[in-house]
Amino acid sequence: MAQYEHSEWQGSTGGTSWMQRAMVKLFRFLPLSLAYACVAPVIPFYMLFDRRGYRASYRFFRDRIGRGPLHAFFSVYANEFRMGQVVVDRFAMYAGRSFKLDNDEMPVFTRLAEGEPGFVQLGSHTGNFELSGYMLRSIKRMGTLVFSGETDTVMQQRAAMFARNNVEMVPVSDDMSHLFTLNAILSEGGIVSMPGDRVFGSQKTFSCLFFGDPAPFPAGPYMLAAQRSVAMVAVFVMKESIHRYRIFVRQIGENLDPALPSRTRAQAMAQEFAACLESVVRMYPTQWFNFYDFWK
Amino acid sequence: MKELIEEIKAQIISALNLEEMTPADIDDNAPLFGDEGLGLDSIDVLELIVLMEKNYGIKLSNPAEGKAVFQSVAVMADYVSKNRKK
Numbered sequence: 001m002a003q004y005e006h007s008e009w010q011g012s013t014g015g016t017s018w019m020q021r022a023m024v025k026l027f028r029f030l031p032l033s034l035a036y037a038c039v040a041p042v043i044p045f046y047m048l049f050d051r052r053g054y055r056a057s058y059r060f061f062r063d064r065i066g067r068g069p070l071h072a073f074f075s076v077y078a079n080e081f082r083m084g085q086v087v088v089d090r091f092a093m094y095a096g097r098s099f100k101l102d103n104d105e106m107p108v109f110t111r112l113a114e115g116e117p118g119f120v121q122l123g124s125h126t127g128n129f130e131l132s133g134y135m136l137r138s139i140k141r142m143g144t145l146v147f148s149g150e151t152d153t154v155m156q157q158r159a160a161m162f163a164r165n166n167v168e169m170v171p172v173s174d175d176m177s178h179l180f181t182l183n184a185i186l187s188e189g190g191i192v193s194m195p196g197d198r199v200f201g202s203q204k205t206f207s208c209l210f211f212g213d214p215a216p217f218p219a220g221p222y223m224l225a226a227q228r229s230v231a232m233v234a235v236f237v238m239k240e241s242i243h244r245y246r247i248f249v250r251q252i253g254e255n256l257d258p259a260l261p262s263r264t265r266a267q268a269m270a271q272e273f274a275a276c277l278e279s280v281v282r283m284y285p286t287q288w289f290n291f292y293d294f295w296k
Numbered sequence: 297m298k299e300l301i302e303e304i305k306a307q308i309i310s311a312l313n314l315e316e317m318t319p320a321d322i323d324d325n326a327p328l329f330g331d332e333g334l335g336l337d338s339i340d341v342l343e344l345i346v347l348m349e350k351n352y353g354i355k356l357s358n359p360a361e362g363k364a365v366f367q368s369v370a371v372m373a374d375y376v377s378k379n380r381k382k
Contacts, residue, residue, distance in 0.1 A: 176329075176338045177359030183345050184357035201338040219339050227346045263313065 027095035039084035122196035222266035353381030
């Protein structure tokens with residue numbers, strides 16, 4: 001059975017624009033637990049009809065997490081349900097709700113955010129990284145890379161939320177103008193936020209050991225940090241309970257020799273990020289939201 | 297100008313690890329990006345942006361200007377000669 005590859009996987013939020021607007025209005029008064037309860041019966045249909053996504057998720061739990069067939073089947077359900085919860089939480093945030101964020105690892109982020117140089121912040125398709133843009137506050141200018149393909153509703157809600165935290169969206173564009181914007185933000189001492197696990201724009205990748213096998217990670221984010229010799233942090237925002245998330249912040253490439261060539265440092269940073277991502281995903285396997293064959 | 301063009305070609309080869317190429321292999325006026333010419337991509341743009349900043353003190357923050365500058369080595373050299381701070 002065919003599966004999505006890196007370049008095919010869009011990962012955009014489902015639903016039409018008016019449906020999403022209705023959800024934002026609904027979540028102003030609808031309890032989260034009730035919203036989750038509405039998600040639960042929908043999941044079997046996703047499992048039944050999105051066969052490629054189901055297959056990728058099932059193989060992830062069988063081959064990477066090492067679960068038996070029945071356990072893997074129920075894990076796919078849990079995986080899809082978590083994804084539904086995360087989407088609900090995003091719309092709840094758009095509607096003005098807030099979540100408790102356990103952030104005992106914040107000193108790393110705070111130290112960098114209060115320092116003069118800019119840095120790169122890496123996210124991933126695990127947990128609810130988007131919440132970091134709404135909940136991590138910094139006086140620095142932050143540019144966050146976003147992909148086209150989302151509806152106007154999602155983009156407008158995101159822009160409104162980000163604006164409160166000094167965050168601006170930088171859309172990926174075919175003419176590469178986003179690179180100049182990101183570079184300018186970094187050179188002015190700002191923060192650039194981008195996914196560390198998604199191949200976009202350039203097809204250049206670093207092959208990194210991930211869950212026991214080589215997997216392609218995008219070269220861009222690591223090259224950007226290595227070329228500019230700026231710090232890099234990986235941020236993971238993982239769902240713990242209905243109203244609570246835990247944030248993990250890891251500095252990447254802190255102990256690398258700055259005299260090494262930039263490509264060598266970038267490759268090492270990509271591998272370090274892959275190791276961090278794996279350790280977090282092993283703690284929260286049902287919050288792995290790359291529904292395609294990540295290793296292909 | 298010819299010297300500057302050769303200098304930029306050598307810097308591009310070094311920055312982008314184009315070990316199999318020599319400056320003579322790069323046409324002064326060939327497009328740097330796309331299927332023709334050098335065929336560079338967005339990762340390489342980052343290298344060129346840093347190259348311009350480190351070697352010539354030129355900060356390219358305006359996307360429209362940046363895209364115009366990276367049309368070809370000849371255009372880059374012309375821009376460097378007019379705007380260099382180092």
